[in-house]
Amino acid sequence: MRSRIIAPAAVATALIATLVGCTPGGGAAGGGTGGATGSQVNPTVTAADCTNEIKKADVPLVSVWAWYPNIATVVDNFNEGHDDVQVCWNNVGQGGEEYDKVQTAISAGKGLPDVVMLEADHISAYAIQNALVNLGDYGVDAIRSSFSDGAWKDVSQGDSIFGVPVDGGPMALIYRTDVFDKYGVTAPKTWDDFRTAAEKVKAAGGPLFGDLGANVPAVMMALQIQKGAQPFQVDAADPKKLTIKLNDSNSKDVLDFWAGLVKDGLVGTQDQFTTDYIAGFINGDYGTYTSAAWAPGYLTGAGVGEGASEGKFQVAELPQWNTSSPVAVNWGGSAFSVTTQAHDYALASKVAQELYADDASLEDGWKNQVIFPLNQKVLTSDAFIDNKSEFFSGQQANKEVYVPAANDYKGFVYPPIIVYYYAQLQEVLTQVNAGTLSGSDAADQLQKTVVDYAKGQGFTVSE
Amino acid sequence: MTHMTLERPAVVASTRGARTPRRRSLRSEQIGWLFVAPFALIFLIFLVAPLCYAFYLSLFSKGLATGTVFSGLDNYVKAFTDPAFLNGVGFVAGFSLVLIPLQMLLSLAVALVLDALTTRFARFARLMVFLPYAIPAVIGSLMWGFLYSPTFGPLSQITEALGTAQFLPLSPDNIFGALVNIVTWQWAGYYMIIIYAALQGVDPALYEAARLDGANAWQIAWRIKVPLVSSALVVILVFALIGTLQFFTEPQILRPIANGSIQPDFTPNMYAYTQAFSYANFNYASALSFALGIVVFIAVAIFLFASNRKRKGFSQ
Numbered sequence: 001m002r003s004r005i006i007a008p009a010a011v012a013t014a015l016i017a018t019l020v021g022c023t024p025g026g027g028a029a030g031g032g033t034g035g036a037t038g039s040q041v042n043p044t045v046t047a048a049d050c051t052n053e054i055k056k057a058d059v060p061l062v063s064v065w066a067w068y069p070n071i072a073t074v075v076d077n078f079n080e081g082h083d084d085v086q087v088c089w090n091n092v093g094q095g096g097e098e099y100d101k102v103q104t105a106i107s108a109g110k111g112l113p114d115v116v117m118l119e120a121d122h123i124s125a126y127a128i129q130n131a132l133v134n135l136g137d138y139g140v141d142a143i144r145s146s147f148s149d150g151a152w153k154d155v156s157q158g159d160s161i162f163g164v165p166v167d168g169g170p171m172a173l174i175y176r177t178d179v180f181d182k183y184g185v186t187a188p189k190t191w192d193d194f195r196t197a198a199e200k201v202k203a204a205g206g207p208l209f210g211d212l213g214a215n216v217p218a219v220m221m222a223l224q225i226q227k228g229a230q231p232f233q234v235d236a237a238d239p240k241k242l243t244i245k246l247n248d249s250n251s252k253d254v255l256d257f258w259a260g261l262v263k264d265g266l267v268g269t270q271d272q273f274t275t276d277y278i279a280g281f282i283n284g285d286y287g288t289y290t291s292a293a294w295a296p297g298y299l300t301g302a303g304v305g306e307g308a309s310e311g312k313f314q315v316a317e318l319p320q321w322n323t324s325s326p327v328a329v330n331w332g333g334s335a336f337s338v339t340t341q342a343h344d345y346a347l348a349s350k351v352a353q354e355l356y357a358d359d360a361s362l363e364d365g366w367k368n369q370v371i372f373p374l375n376q377k378v379l380t381s382d383a384f385i386d387n388k389s390e391f392f393s394g395q396q397a398n399k400e401v402y403v404p405a406a407n408d409y410k411g412f413v414y415p416p417i418i419v420y421y422y423a424q425l426q427e428v429l430t431q432v433n434a435g436t437l438s439g440s441d442a443a444d445q446l447q448k449t450v451v452d453y454a455k456g457q458g459f460t461v462s463e
Numbered sequence: 464m465t466h467m468t469l470e471r472p473a474v475v476a477s478t479r480g481a482r483t484p485r486r487r488s489l490r491s492e493q494i495g496w497l498f499v500a501p502f503a504l505i506f507l508i509f510l511v512a513p514l515c516y517a518f519y520l521s522l523f524s525k526g527l528a529t530g531t532v533f534s535g536l537d538n539y540v541k542a543f544t545d546p547a548f549l550n551g552v553g554f555v556a557g558f559s560l561v562l563i564p565l566q567m568l569l570s571l572a573v574a575l576v577l578d579a580l581t582t583r584f585a586r587f588a589r590l591m592v593f594l595p596y597a598i599p600a601v602i603g604s605l606m607w608g609f610l611y612s613p614t615f616g617p618l619s620q621i622t623e624a625l626g627t628a629q630f631l632p633l634s635p636d637n638i639f640g641a642l643v644n645i646v647t648w649q650w651a652g653y654y655m656i657i658i659y660a661a662l663q664g665v666d667p668a669l670y671e672a673a674r675l676d677g678a679n680a681w682q683i684a685w686r687i688k689v690p691l692v693s694s695a696l697v698v699i700l701v702f703a704l705i706g707t708l709q710f711f712t713e714p715q716i717l718r719p720i721a722n723g724s725i726q727p728d729f730t731p732n733m734y735a736y737t738q739a740f741s742y743a744n745f746n747y748a749s750a751l752s753f754a755l756g757i758v759v760f761i762a763v764a765i766f767l768f769a770s771n772r773k774r775k776g777f778s779q
Contacts, residue, residue: 104739104740125527129743269722271722271723276613279614416528427723434635459527459528
C-alpha cells in the first residue's frame with residue numbers, strides 16, 4: 001500500500017531530476033536571441049556585482065569575465081588609469097567551465113558580460129552564433145601594429161575581428177636535463193630524432209620520453225598542422241561553408257607517429273593537467289613535455305621546479321618534420337572579446353583593447369610567468385628578450401626559443417564546431433592510447449564523425 | 464493530510480442534514496483547494512511548467528548554422544537510434560543489474576545484524592554505516608578519486624608493497640567495479656536505515672511466538688523479518704533503480720582523473736548534459752532527457768507490475 005503511493009511520486013521526482021540538467025538555462029527557443037543586432041539594454045551592473053572593489057563612483061561599469069592568475073592586479077591597474085570607465089571583474093571558471101556558462105548565456109539570450117576572455121580556438125564557435133561584436137567597427141585598427149599577423153588571424157574570421165589578443169602559446173619542447181645527461185641524448189631537432197632518442201633512453205632502462213595526453217587534443221591538432229595538415233577551412237564570405245580534412249596523409253602521419261610511440265612504450269598515455277601527471281613529471285617519469293610558452297608558469301604554480309626537480313629543466317625548439325622549412329605552431333593563448341549582449345559596444349571595445357595592455361600589467365604577467373604576452377611592445381623589449389628564466393636555470397628561453405616561435409607563427413583556422421571536434425579527437429586519442437585503434441583509423445573515424453556532425457548542424461561541408 | 468481534509472467535512476455535511484449538501488460540499492471542496500494551493504503552486508511552477516517547457520524545446524532542433532526549426536518527434540527518433548545514447552542506457556542498465564542486488568543484500572544483511580544486536584556498539588555501528596550517506600556525493604567522489612589515484616592512492620601502494628602488478632581502479636577494465644564500489648559505499652547505509660526502521664515497526668510478539676515454535680535466529684530472520692519488510696525492500700529497489708538509471712554525479716566528478724575511461728557519453732544523463740552545455744544543443748538535450756525519463760518510467764513500471772503480481776501470488 002505504502003509503496004504504491006510512494007512509487008508514482010518517485011517516478012515523478014525522477015522525471016524532474018532527469019530534466020534539471022536542461023531546463024534552467026533552456027532559454028532561447030526562438031534561436032539566436034544573442035544575434036539581435038544593435039545594443040541591448042543590460043540590467044546595469046552595480047559595484048556590488050564585482051569581485052574587485054570599485055573605487056570610483058558614478059563612472060560607467062563594464063563587466064568582464066576572465067581567469068588570468070594575475071587578473072585582479074590587471075583590473076586594478078586598469079581602473080586606476082581610467083576615469084571614464086571602470087572594469088567590474090568576475091572569474092566564473094577557467095576554460096571549459098567558463099565556456100559552458102558563456103554558451104548557456106548565449107542560448108538564453110542574456111547573462112553574458114560585456115567583455116569576455118576567450119581562448120582563440122573558441123572564438124569562431126561564438127562568432128557564428130552572433131554572440132561577438134566585430135571589433136573592426138570599433139577602432140581596433142588603431143592597435144593593429146601591437147600584434148603580429150598570426151595573432152590577429154587567430155581572432156579573426158575573414159575580415160571580421162572578434163577579439164583583442166592578450167597572450168599566446170608558441171610551442172616548444174621542455175626537457176629534463178638530468179634524464180638527457182644520464183642517457184646521453186641531446187634535444188631532438190626532428191621528430192625522427194625524437195623517436196631515436198626515445199628508443200635510446202628506453203633501451204638503457206630510462207623513463208618514458210614524453211606523453212600523449214588524450215585530454216589535450218589541441219596539441220595533436222597543432223602537431224598535425226605543423227606537418228602541413230589543414231584540418232579546417234572556413235569560407236570567409238560565408239562561415240557556414242566549411243572544409244574539413246582530418247584524414248589527409250599529413251594528419252594520419254602524425255597520428256601514426258604518436259600511436260607508434262605509444263605502442264612501443266616510448267611515451268606515456270597519461271591525461272595532462274592532472275595531479276598524477278604533474279607528480280610523474282616532478283618524479284622524472286617523462287623525459288620531455290611537448291608544450292607551450294605558458295608552461296613554465298603553469299608548472300611552477302603546480303610545484304614543479306622546486307625541491308628534487310629544481311634546476312632540471314631546459315627548453316628547446318619544437319622538433320620539426322623538415323628542418324629546411326621549419327613551422328612554428330601554437331597551443332592556447334587568449335583574447336578579450338566584446339559580446340553582442342554588451343550595453344555599450346564602443347565602451348566595451350575600449351576595455352577589451354586597453355585591459356591587460358598597460359606596461360605594469362604586462363610586466364607583472366610575464367615576469368611572474370603567468371602569460372606569454374603577444375603585445376609587440378613586450379616581444380621587442382630587451383628586458384623581455386634577454387630575460388634569464390629562473391625555471392630553466394638561467395636559460396634565455398625567450399630569446400632562444402619562444403620569441404622566434406611566436407614571430408614565425410602564421411595563425412590557425414579554428415572551426416565553429418571546435419568543442420565537438422576536440423571532444424571527438426579526445427575520444428579517438430583515448431582509443432589510440434588503449435591500443436584499440438591505429439592512428440590512421442583514428443583519423444578516418446574522426447573525419448566521419450565530425451563531418452556528420454557539421455552537416456547535422458547545417459553547415460555546407462566540403463571534404 | 465489533504466485527503467483527510469477533503470473527506471471528513473463531506474461526511475459531516477451528509478450526516479447533518481439533506482437541506483444544503485451540495486453547497487456545503489462545494490465550499491469544503493474550495494477549502495480543500497486552499498490547503499492544496501501552496502503545494503500546487505510550487506508543483507506547477509517548478510515541476511509541471513519546466514516539464515512542459517522542456518518537452519516544447521524537444522520538439523525543435525537547432526543547428527549552429529541553421530536557425531531553430533520545428534522538427535516534431537525527430538529528436539526522439541534520433542535519440543533512440545543514437546549509439547551514444549543507447550550505449551549509455553546499456554551501461555546504466557547493466558550497472559543497475561549488478562549494483563542494486565549487491566546494495567540491497569548488503570543493506571539488508573547489515574540491518575538484520577544491527578536489529579539483532581542490542582549492545583551499545585549497535586548504535587555506534589548504525590551511525591558509522593549511515594555516515595557515508597551524509598557526505599555529499601561530490602565530496603565522496605573526490606575522496607574516492609584520491610583513494611583510486613595511481614600516484615597518491617593507498618591502493619596502488621598496497622599492491623606495490625605486495626609485489627603484484629599495480630592495481631588501477633580507474634582503468635577502462637576496472638571503472639565499472641570502481642563505480643559500483645563508490646555508489647554502494649554511499650547508499651547502502653541509507654537503505655540500511657530504511658530497512659532498519661521497518662524492522663523496528665515489527666511487533667516483537669511475533670518473534671516470541673516463533674521462538675516458542677522452535678524457530679532459530681536464521682529462520683526468524685528469513686521467514687519472519689524479511690517478508691515483513693518486503694514493502695520497504697520494494698521502495699528501496701524503486702529508489703535505487705531510478706537513481707542508478709540517472710547516474711551522473713560520480714562519473715562526472717571522476718571524469719577528469721579517469722584518463723579517458725569515462726567519456727562524455729558515459730551515461731545518458733552525462734550525454735544530455737554535454738549536449739546542452741558543451742554543444743549548445745538544448746533541444747536535443749531536452750529530448751534525451753525525456754527519452755531517459757521514458758526509459759526510467761518503463762523500467763519502474765515493469766518492476767512494480769512484476770513485484771505486485773509476485774506479492775499477490777504470495778498472499779494467495
